Amino acid sequence: MDEIEEVYGAGSDQPTPAPQAGLKANFSAWHHPVKQLIRDQQWAALTEKLLLKDRSETEQKALNYFTLPGADLLDVRTLSLRLKSLGTVIEYFGFDIGQSRTADGDGMPSYLLAESELRQAGHVSDNSEVLGDALEDIASVTSQAANRLRQKPVFDVINIDGCNHLSFVQSKRDKSVFDAVTTLLAHQMLSKKTWLLFLTTRVDPELMGAPGVTLQKAILENVEAHGISFSGPVAQMLSGTPENIGSLLTNGWNTPGAPLLRLVSVGLGKHILQFYHAQHNHPAKVELASAYAYCVHGNTPDMLSLAFRVTPSGVRIQSPTAKPVSVIEPLELNSAIPIVTRAQNLWDIDAAIKADPELEAKCISGSENLLRAANFDIEVWRDWVAGHPERPIPKERMISATKIGQKT
Amino acid sequence: MELASTNEPTLVKVVSSPNLPIESIEDSGELSNWLDDPSNDGQLVKTKLSTSDRVIARVTDGIYRQPASALRELISNAWDADASTVTILTDAPRFSRIYIRDNGRGMSNEALTRLIKNIGGSAKRREEGQSLGITASHDTNLTPGGRPIIGKIGIGLFSVSQLARNFQITTKVKGSNYRMIAEVRLRQYSEDGEDEADTESEDKYMSGDVFLRRDNTDDTEAHGTDIVLEEVKKPVRDLLRSASRWQSVEEKQTAESNGEADDLSIADVEPPIFHSGYIKNLNDPIEQPSLLKIAPEYPWTNDDAPAVRMDKLVDAVEGQFTRTARPDLNSTLDTYLEMIWSLGLSAPVQYVSKHPFDLSTHDLPLRAFWITDGRGRGKEINLESGRSIREAVSEQIDGAPKLVSGDDPLGGFKVFIDGLELRRPIRFKYHSTGERGLNHAVMFVGAYAPDLSQVSNVYRGGKLSLEGYLFWTGRVIPKENNGVLVRIRDTSGALFDPTFFNYQVSELTRLRQITSELFVIRGLDAALNIDRESFNYAHPHVQLVARWQHAAIRQLTNRVKSMAADKLLERRNQKASEVASELMDEAAKLWRQRQGSEPPPVVVLANSPIEALAARQDGAIAVERSALSIPVGRKSSTEMDSKTTALITALAAFGVLEDRTYDEQQKLIRAILAIFADGAT
The missing domain is CATH 3.30.565 (Heat Shock Protein 90)
Incomplete structure (x- = not known):
């Protein structure tokens, strides 16, 4: 670094550009109405259920939330709307490596506006913050991201809303999203209450990488340890029979589509289960609360949106004479089978929206409300959705959904 | 969404709204x-x-x-x-x-x-x-x-x-x-x-x-x-993250490992004991992860409540007493934690423990006095039955004055920094000055509202009224809390002024034992310079406040002297047989010449580190015999003990030991003893 940069800092050769006037009109995958179904019916509904079912009235007033929110805090906005009646104040912490680039075309950094708006309304706490690091950095022990994470309490909800696959490693980095998930599981070890993990990820057989091997192993170990008890339900999930479990798994892992998505769902569930079974003193029950699939890169579902519910069993005191515990014990099978069952019922939300005009209208009006609050140009948005290459929705249906939304 | 980057899926961008001209x-x-x-x-x-x-x-x-x-x-x-x-x-x-x-x-x-x-x-x-x-x-x-x-x-x-x-x-x-x-x-x-x-x-x-x-x-x-x-700004970031200090620490470590530790420019650099960590390279996290070269060392844990964290920060600084008699902020904290400390001092927030006017004898051994007009030694306020100073003043002082400082009409003002609740880092504790000193702290409180009606409003500078206190204890920790701090409208831009508005009387030892705050209710702010960190000394309000403060110091020191004299008399009666050596008489004389009427410090030549710590906590200057190579418990060492004690008293009289760590003090004394010893020490 030369002397001038030492004093003036990087990027001092040009003044910060002026913000652009007008409403925002840059749209990405998460602005499509289909995403609203995940935000509303998976994230918000399950979070509300968590607070109502597993928290006292006093505890309902605060939600510790880990998020990768994006510039408009759409997930936080959705949660705050849903939890308003409970008087819940959300304290979020998360990362957005793109945050320093949010002025590129969208005017003032929109996350700052969204934060101020939600905070001044009392929906999010004063301590909420999003740092400009990459999520994966938390897996590097000496990173600033990990340093800040360690200073946070355990979370009630963790939402890893990723656009990429679990094995994705950014350039000049050596940790993957999967590593970050494992770090977060470790962070949650001291949680005494039920918590939720939302995980949205791209699934492509070509891009599974090392995490793919881990997930395959997680399933195989159960198949080997529990035989038909486990391979039976897995085979049924893959529309086959237990005798062909080998080929079913091989084909499933290598072919894009619903079987692969189901296998990844089970593999992730099994991985989390095994993680907790390895912590003999801190066991936990792991459930797959819901599993959604949708398309982003083509006409075959390639995105998974999973919700895991983790219920710690409390600290288990071991006798000094206790024998070492096998990693896979019968208890894990009892938890693994419901995960398989839930994965079998993987919900194709593209198809669901297509088949249900009411649901589609709800998603459209919900998205529109969020985007309007975040200062997007709704007219341009409608054009964008109407011209979407994979999931276009005619503009008339969009306008009509708005009218229905206004009436309700 | 966070992962949108190189292989961002289907980031569909429509031609955005035209970049409209800005009115x-x-x-x-x-x-x-x-x-x-x-x-x-x-x-x-x-x-x-x-x-x-x-x-x-x-x-x-x-x-x-x-x-x-x-x-x-x-x-x-x-x-x-x-x-x-x-x-x-x-x-x-x-x-x-x-x-x-x-x-x-x-x-x-x-x-x-x-x-x-x-x-x-x-x-x-x-x-x-x-x-x-x-x-x-x-x-x-x-x-x-x-x-x-x-x-x-x-x-x-x-x-x-x-x-x-x-x-x-x-x-x-x-x-x-x-x-x-x-x-x-x-x-x-x-x-x-x-x-x-x-x-x-x-x-x-x-x-x-x-x-x-x-x-x-x-x-x-x-x-x-x-x-x-x-x-x-980059220089601000560097300042906040103590960059130059960490760089010097790194250079020193490198020099030491290369056997080149004699470089005087960095020899005294020490890392802060508590800090927020250090990132050497402030790279853009988009490019590569921000990595900490030094992990943070906070005095609190992640589970501590925000208010407890400030308490622990103060504990951490006070705890440095085991290292040095007058712990300071700079050697203990990095710039960030020091910033938190100084914001706590300046902001209109609560104290880490109690407001000084709310103290009672339940909180510490304490005698309280009302600052009277003119000379004297103040009027004692009876704190019996656990009543607070505020209550006792209202009950016992003529005109039933009501001390109002510390009240917020809106019920409280809280400031949080990174999960810590700011509190004023001032604690009111009794610290002993040894067996020759008082066995309680002393608090002088008062109110001042001069009648300026006789002054033309052209020159008056407005009305002036204030409340204040002077707290005496054997040792002010940290040393930065020694002095007077002026709060105007419950906030202060300056730190403690250890000169007490240039108080000229030679009361150095006692001045170092006083913490004072003035709560200005009306006036004086016109005398604040624009940075709010210093005063225009020519302003009449500053002159009036300084005079009141100086009078209050005189009352306090007179009172403390008088109580110390009573204590000395009592002690002499109890230990009539004790005869001081000629050598110690000389040392005590020297002490009085340099430090006034305050009794010389008790010097303890301790036989163990624990004995030294206990003596220091009791207000004595203690050195470990082993650190000075003085034999333990031998008859022939009596003369050596006397000489060492007299030497330490003389060094203390000249302030040579002040602001040195115990280790440095012992090294210095050992070096002097070695010069005059017969043969090797």
């Missing part, structure tokens, strides 16, 4: 009307951040010595906005961005416009402030909620220009159906005339650009102000 408005009234017009929702308007003259421009560009000063101004603004909570977030130890969030009234479009277009022309404490809703309707000195207004000049907000190139204000008033966002892009002040864009006209100077917009909202109940400092 410019310079007239304040027009700007205010524009902001009030709902048809402008979501639109931008541009205006010039202009100041009425170059003096104000220069002031706006930066007058403070520390980053904490700028944050202090923003905290004061939140107080003036009747906020109950202010939260400051930094991403320490990176300090790339700083948030300041409050739940105050927020600014109306008129108030925001006035702020931007009239820097240095605050409407606070003026009738105009009443129409803008920023002062009470009946008293322009008070906020609508009844707090004394701190701000007066109108440059406080722009103090942040010293910290960051750009900042953003988002503000909303309760009841309003829109919020306003002002993005401020600042220009570095220059006087070389190179850039003509700086100058609007002969007497107008452009400090930067402001982009304003209003956003409609259905949530009319929302209120508050958010300030985000973006692009924190």
Whole structure:
């Protein structure tokens, strides 16, 4: 670094550009109405259920939330709307490596506006913050991201809303999203209450990488340890029979589509289960609360949106004479089978929206409300959705959904 | 969404709305009307951040010595906005961005416009402030909620220009159906005339650009102000993260490992004991992860509640007593934690333990006195039955004075920084000065409101009234809490003044044992220099306050002397047989010549580290025999003991041992003894 940069800092050769006037009109995958179904019916509904079912009235007033929110805090906005009646104040912490680039075309950094708006309304706490690091950095022990994470309490909800696959490693980095998930599981070890993990990820057989091997192993170990008890339900999930479990798994892992998505769902569930079974003193029950699939890169579902519910069993005191515990014990099978069952019922939300005009209208009006609050140009948005290459929705249906939304 | 990057899936971008031209408005009234017009929702308007003259421009560009000063101004603004909570977030130890969030009234479009277009022309404490809703309707000195207004000049907000190139204000008033966002892009002040864009006209100077917009909202109940400092300046980041200190520590370690540790320039550099960690390379996290070279070492744990954290910070500094007799902040804390400390001192927040007026004998062994007019030794206040000083004063002093300092009409003001609740880091503890000293602390409290009616209002400088205390204890920890701190409207820009307004009487030992605060209720603020960190000593209020303070010190020292004399007499009666050696008499004489009537310190030659620690806690100067090579418990060592004790007393009389760690003290004494010893020590 030369002397001038030492004093003036990087990027001092040009003044910060002026913000652009007008409403925002840059749209990405998460602005499509289909995403609203995940935000509303998976994230918000399950979070509300968590607070109502597993928290006292006093505890309902605060939600510790880990998020990768994006510039408009759409997930936080959705949660705050849903939890308003409970008087819940959300304290979020998360990362957005793109945050320093949010002025590129969208005017003032929109996350700052969204934060101020939600905070001044009392929906999010004063301590909420999003740092400009990459999520994966938390897996590097000496990173600033990990340093800040360690200073946070355990979370009630963790939402890893990723656009990429679990094995994705950014350039000049050596940790993957999967590593970050494992770090977060470790962070949650001291949680005494039920918590939720939302995980949205791209699934492509070509891009599974090392995490793919881990997930395959997680399933195989159960198949080997529990035989038909486990391979039976897995085979049924893959529309086959237990005798062909080998080929079913091989084909499933290598072919894009619903079987692969189901296998990844089970593999992730099994991985989390095994993680907790390895912590003999801190066991936990792991459930797959819901599993959604949708398309982003083509006409075959390639995105998974999973919700895991983790219920710690409390600290288990071991006798000094206790024998070492096998990693896979019968208890894990009892938890693994419901995960398989839930994965079998993987919900194709593209198809669901297509088949249900009411649901589609709800998603459209919900998205529109969020985007309007975040200062997007709704007219341009409608054009964008109407011209979407994979999931276009005619503009008339969009306008009509708005009218229905206004009436309700 | 966070992962959108190189292989971002289907990031579909439609041709965005055309980049509309931004309207410019310079007239304040027009700007205010524009902001009030709902048809402008979501639109931008541009205006010039202009100041009425170059003096104000220069002031706006930066007058403070520390980053904490700028944050202090923003905290004061939140107080003036009747906020109950202010939260400051930094991403320490990176300090790339700083948030300041409050739940105050927020600014109306008129108030925001006035702020931007009239820097240095605050409407606070003026009738105009009443129409803008920023002062009470009946008293322009008070906020609508009844707090004394701190701000007066109108440059406080722009103090942040010293910290960051750009900042953003988002503000909303309760009841309003829109919020306003002002993005401020600042220009570095220059006087070389190179850039003509700086100058609007002969007497107008452009400090930067402001982009304003209003956003409609259905949530009319929302209120508050958010300030985000973006692009924190590199030198400020370096200062906050103690970069030069860590670099020197690294150089020293390298030199030591290379056997080149004799470099004097870095020999004394030590790492702070508590700190927020250190990131050596402030790279952009987009490029590669930010990595900590040094992991943080906070005095609190992540599970500690915000208020407990401040308590532990004070514990941490006080705990350095095991290393040195007068712990200081600089050697214990990094710049960031020191900033928290100084903000705690300056902000109108609670004390880490109790307000001094609320102390009683349940809290510490204490005798209290009322500062009387003129000379004397103060009037004792009876603290029996556990009554507080505040209660006892009201009951026992003529006219039943009511001490009001510490009351907030709105029920409390809390400031949080990165999960820590700021409290005033001042504790009132009794520290012994040894068996020859008092066995209790001494508190002098008083109120002062001189009758200035005989002075022409041309020269009077306004009314003056204050309350204050002087607290005496054997040792003030940390040493930075020694002196007098003046709070005007419950806030202070300065740190403790250890000279007590240049008190000239030779009472060095006792002055070092006093912590004093003056709570100014009315007046004196006109004597504050513009940085609010120093006073115009020619102002009559400063002279009056200094005189009152000096008189109070005299009363306190007279009282402490008299109590010490009584104690000495009592002790002599008890130990009549004790005969001091001739050598010690000489040392004591020397002590009195240098330090006045205070009895010389007790010197203990300890046989173990634990014995030394216990003696130090009891107010003695203790050195370990093993560190001096003095034999333990041998008869022949009696003479050596006497000489060593006399030497230590003489060194203490000249202040040579002061501010040295125990280790350094012992090394020094050993070196002197070695010179005069017969043969090797």
